[in-house]
Amino acid sequence: MTPEPLSLAKYLASSRAEFALSEMNLYLSQKHEEKDLYTILKPHFYDLSLFCDEKYICHKLINRPLPADESVIRELEDILRTPRLPLQIEKMVESYIGNSCGKDWHTGETARVIRENIVKQKEEYWKGKSQYPKVRMISYLLYHFPVYFCQFQYLLLDLLRCGMLSTRMSFLDVGAGPGTITLSMLDFLDKLHSIYSKKKMDVKMNIRIDSIEKEQENIECYRELTSSFLSKSAPANTNVFLNEPIHAPVETAKTKKDTDFIIFSNILAELRFAPAARADVVERIASSGKNPALIIIEPADLVNSKALRVTQNTLVRKGFNVFSPCTPIWGQGCSCSDCWSFYEPGDIQVPGFMRKIAGNREPYRYINTDMKFSFVILKRDGKTKYSYKAKGKFLRLSNLEKHIGKRINIVASVMSGNLGDEKTFVFKLCDATTSKPCYAVLPAFHMTEKNRLLLKAGYGSIVEIFNTLVRENKEFSSYNLLITRNTTVMPLQ
Ligand SMILES: C[S@@+](CC[C@H](N)C(=O)[O-])C[C@H]1O[C@@H](n2cnc3c(N)ncnc32)[C@H](O)[C@@H]1O
Structure with a gap:
């Protein structure tokens, strides 16, 4: 490593928005070709937050989120x-x-x-x-x-x-x-x-x-x-x-x-x-x-x-x-x-x-x-993809046991693709309150404009489901939430 160009580059990077590599020769005790300076400094551009273009102009790179409109x-x-x-x-x-x-x-x-x-x-x-x-x-x-x-x-x-x-x-x-x-x-x-x-x-x-x-x-x-x-x-x-x-x-x-x-x-x-x-x-x-x-x-x-x-x-x-x-x-x-x-x-x-x-x-x-x-x-900063927090109008999935055979409202993340077929759509649901598996079950003949958005909910996305019928599946020790033509599914994203 050549310390002089590196310490100069460090100084220029901290004091200017951009500079030409050729300018560095004004301050260096030994002159270098631009391309040689580029080679010397290249391994350090990341740490210096510098982006040097093909014309050997170095720009201070501001770390900002990538445009994602x-x-x-x-x-x-x-x-x-x-x-x-x-x-x-x-x-x-x-x-x-x-x-x-x-x-x-x-x-x-x-x-x-x-x-x-x-x-x-x-x-x-x-x-x-x-x-x-x-x-x-x-x-x-x-x-x-x-x-x-x-x-x-x-x-x-x-x-x-x-x-x-x-x-x-x-x-x-x-x-x-x-x-x-x-x-x-x-x-x-x-x-x-x-x-x-x-x-x-x-x-x-x-x-x-x-x-x-x-x-x-x-x-x-x-x-x-x-x-x-x-x-x-x-x-x-x-x-x-x-x-x-x-x-x-x-x-x-x-x-x-x-x-x-x-x-x-x-x-x-x-x-x-x-x-x-x-x-x-x-x-x-x-x-x-x-x-x-x-x-x-x-x-x-x-x-x-x-x-x-x-x-x-x-x-x-x-x-x-x-x-x-x-x-x-x-x-x-x-x-x-x-x-x-x-x-x-x-x-x-x-x-x-x-x-x-x-x-x-x-x-x-x-x-x-x-x-x-x-x-x-x-x-480790507590950030989650969705910041949604449920309020009282929904039942927690951990409380389904007391509501078997009844119609309820729930809010949950969709945690699978379709696990059923084209006649009966089945999606795993989770609200993080229970370890007993819960599934939304939508028979094709019950599909309406009000509940079909369940099919479009992406993996991990949150849906509010109103008026779904709770059923227990004893064989698999799980719950099915039947989505009927009277059920409304509202994706939140
Ligand atoms: C199944 S491959 C996955 C390769 C690649 N990450 C991918 O997703 O295709 C697992 C790799 O982990 C490496 N590996 C397994 N145990 C490891 C260990 N203890 N430390 C470092 N590498 C390990 C293996 O040598 C192998 O290259």
Whole structure:
């Protein structure tokens, strides 16, 4: 490092809104070309909050929420309505597979071994025993990566809507694997910037990305895919500071002090601890930041999904609060350890490489397009996505027992997609007062203008339901709230 240009840049950054790198030569004892100054200072732009453009003019970057007006959100929603791996990423992944396994990876003996690994990996994964020798990384890329990449962008969209994404952000991708989350986030910013540029909005950003990964093979894949992406399609108007992955187990890895977003995507189930003890690992990493948003994502299956809620509740007892998807509607959060709830944004398009490995014999075994995942976003500042608090006119779900067979009014979050079918729509409801499962049940023949908005309520959103009939389902030890033609459903968002 050259201390003189750096200390001068620090001084200029603190005293000017902008300056040209060439100006620095007026004050330096040794002259430098602009491009050399740029190279010297580049690793420090994030910490200095400077954005230096292609003309070597450095602007002081003010950290403010990313513009997210209705038209920007609508365009992003339109793009995400047909979720797919961007062609550029599809090509990169396929070329990584080709370089690792040979150009005929999808035929003959190589394809047989990969297919066998996809099946083994699925089995191991559900048992929480993943292993990552090289061929497993290949099968991961072919089978799991596309869905996990696409699903993360729905959480980013939500964070953008809530004003949580800003012009200067740092991310920590924990258990980064091949770079699923890092790449998904970079691609999301690329999509966002193309919308800004179409709307002639000048939005400059500094993004710092760190990662932790314990497997060397995975780090190599991460490095290759992320650097290849950044060399071809780095998001416009964005300085990306992608640090070398930290090669260590998350249990002991050292991390930076000031991370804004810490993402554990599909890693908790791989830790050798019980769900409650996983919270200690998460807490240790999160305690290095002031008030990071912790994003935990786990598969939607019963075991992993419920385990996530146990970890979540332990973290809440340690001082975190749930930002989303749960809302403490009656003022206090739940402590239910038996909650099975997941988000289902839909199916992605089948990437070309997935179709190739699927072949013609039992292709369904190798096709994975279903986005279905459990997640929680935790904070420590008490902020929640919805600030709604219920008042007296509604019955708490914990009091349903006394009202079986009666018509009541309730307010609750919708905590599932349609669990029924086209004849009978079923949605899980929760108001954080009971651990007994409650469902809104809407038979198609009871659908009216006044209750059909239940179908449009997004995952985690709050609905007021007036005049619903309480039924007990003894077999499943749950309650059904029948939505009839006399019931009104009012979404609050
Ligand atoms: C299922 S992959 C998830 C990869 C990526 N986050 C995603 O969502 O696609 C789990 C990753 O976590 C890593 N991992 C598992 N246990 C870990 C630990 N204790 N410390 C660091 N990384 C770990 C694995 O090596 C693997 O790369």
